[in-house]
Amino acid sequence: MKRRSRLRSMLSVPLLAGLLERRAGRSDQRRRRGRPLHVAVVGAGAFGGWTALHLLRAGARVTLWEAIEAGNPLASSGGESRVIRHAYRQRIYVDMAAHALELWQEASRRWQRPLFIQRGVLFMGQDTDFLDDARRHMQAAGVAHEMLEPVQLAKRHAGFNPEGIGWAMYEPEAGYLAARLACEAVRDAFVAEGGEYRLGRVRPGRVVGGELAGLELTAGDRLQADQYVFACGPWLRQLFPELLAAHLKVTRQEVYFFRGSGAKVDALARGFPVWAEVGERFWYGIPAADGLFKIADDSRGPEVDPSTQSREATPAGIAAARQFLGYRFPALGTAHHVDSRVCQYTETPDGHFIADRHPGAGNAWLLGGGSGHGFKHGPALGERMAEQVLGQRAVEPQFGLARPGLGAGG
Numbered sequence: 001m002k003r004r005s006r007l008r009s010m011l012s013v014p015l016l017a018g019l020l021e022r023r024a025g026r027s028d029q030r031r032r033r034g035r036p037l038h039v040a041v042v043g044a045g046a047f048g049g050w051t052a053l054h055l056l057r058a059g060a061r062v063t064l065w066e067a068i069e070a071g072n073p074l075a076s077s078g079g080e081s082r083v084i085r086h087a088y089r090q091r092i093y094v095d096m097a098a099h100a101l102e103l104w105q106e107a108s109r110r111w112q113r114p115l116f117i118q119r120g121v122l123f124m125g126q127d128t129d130f131l132d133d134a135r136r137h138m139q140a141a142g143v144a145h146e147m148l149e150p151v152q153l154a155k156r157h158a159g160f161n162p163e164g165i166g167w168a169m170y171e172p173e174a175g176y177l178a179a180r181l182a183c184e185a186v187r188d189a190f191v192a193e194g195g196e197y198r199l200g201r202v203r204p205g206r207v208v209g210g211e212l213a214g215l216e217l218t219a220g221d222r223l224q225a226d227q228y229v230f231a232c233g234p235w236l237r238q239l240f241p242e243l244l245a246a247h248l249k250v251t252r253q254e255v256y257f258f259r260g261s262g263a264k265v266d267a268l269a270r271g272f273p274v275w276a277e278v279g280e281r282f283w284y285g286i287p288a289a290d291g292l293f294k295i296a297d298d299s300r301g302p303e304v305d306p307s308t309q310s311r312e313a314t315p316a317g318i319a320a321a322r323q324f325l326g327y328r329f330p331a332l333g334t335a336h337h338v339d340s341r342v343c344q345y346t347e348t349p350d351g352h353f354i355a356d357r358h359p360g361a362g363n364a365w366l367l368g369g370g371s372g373h374g375f376k377h378g379p380a381l382g383e384r385m386a387e388q389v390l391g392q393r394a395v396e397p398q399f400g401l402a403r404p405g406l407g408a409g410g
């Protein structure tokens, strides 16, 4: 065993991280001599785009690299819409969602784009474990919510069937986000505020002396920065297989769109909130004012490669969605399936994000593991990441690579 790797194997991950952090800080200062910190962010999805914007606003020079385009259809942040709600079993996400919602609202106003649509979110279920935790945290955080009897729901919304629902909680201030539009808006703001946006697929270069030496571009060129943030969504695992293969699973997720007709359907389109039903399966949906009803099952699909997986929805998936939609919303029983999307979750074993320094390279950061619920948190998580890169915030243990919840190799 070489001396360096013997030494490394003797150090625990946190010790090694601390050592690298101090070394990275010292070499950063030497290199920069008064010029602004240059950070390269890879990936312009919800996570990378917001990180780049926050870094820029904090005074860093930022280059944002994107392989395809911000919010492209292969990325996890693509497509029309994403739910934003506060109902979570862990307090940290309730607080992050509340902060993120403020930032989304502020962005919608500042950029004059409808990024956040306040439609309310209705959570429903049988088992009260989820509800008890979520309500406790939401109460403590001062998040508005209302408990509704299932019969009240049916009275409020003709065309909805409350059968089998034990509880329903309504969050009036939540709603949905215009996903692709939001990624484009963040990119546009980043460029307008002086960020450098470049298209191209990049790879991490070699690690030399505990630091990443640069990014390698497809054409064989190299780009150097002081710090690097990899926010590559479902591709993150492929860039750092030795580190992340055991921690990240990329699963296939289908989303369906239906359109119905009639007065009851029109009323649902106008007034039914974004909804989610926690149960054996986890169906959720977004009714839109234009009469398009989005529905998806949050259960994890098979593992896939995001670059090569089929983007065509399965007939079985469409049939199951149609059946559930018709059961919960009899008025939509004869709705037409008009479109589908196939996307992917990047799943950690415990469902928590990864936002940590690379354990072997003091100037590289890994941001990902959205685990099917990350989009809403983009502005708040990006802010955290920016502060970590700038040395203003410690790594949140729940999002760290050394946490026990990541399992083998974690």
Ligand SMILES: Cc1cc2nc3c(=O)[nH]c(=O)nc-3n(C[C@H](O)[C@H](O)[C@H](O)COP(=O)(O)OP(=O)(O)OC[C@H]3O[C@@H](n4cnc5c(N)ncnc54)[C@H](O)[C@@H]3O)c2cc1C
Residues within 6 Å of the ligand: 042, 043, 044, 045, 046, 047, 048, 065, 066, 067, 068, 069, 070, 071, 072, 074, 075, 076, 077, 078, 081, 082, 083, 084, 200, 201, 202, 203, 231, 232, 233, 234, 235, 236, 239, 253, 254, 255, 296, 343, 344, 345, 367, 368, 369, 370, 371, 372, 373, 374, 375, 376, 377
């Ligand atoms: C079907 C579906 C429904 C979801 N619903 C919700 C929801 O309702 N609410 C919610 O909050 N979350 C939801 N999520 C989760 C959320 O969308 C993701 O957690 C979030 O979008 C992840 O963003 P990201 O920036 O990590 O990844 P991505 O959006 O995938 O961004 C990564 C970017 O990196 C780029 N890239 C990759 N490799 C390279 C490279 N080598 N060089 C340069 N660029 C590269 C990619 O092109 C891509 O643009 C859902 C996800 C899916 C798939």
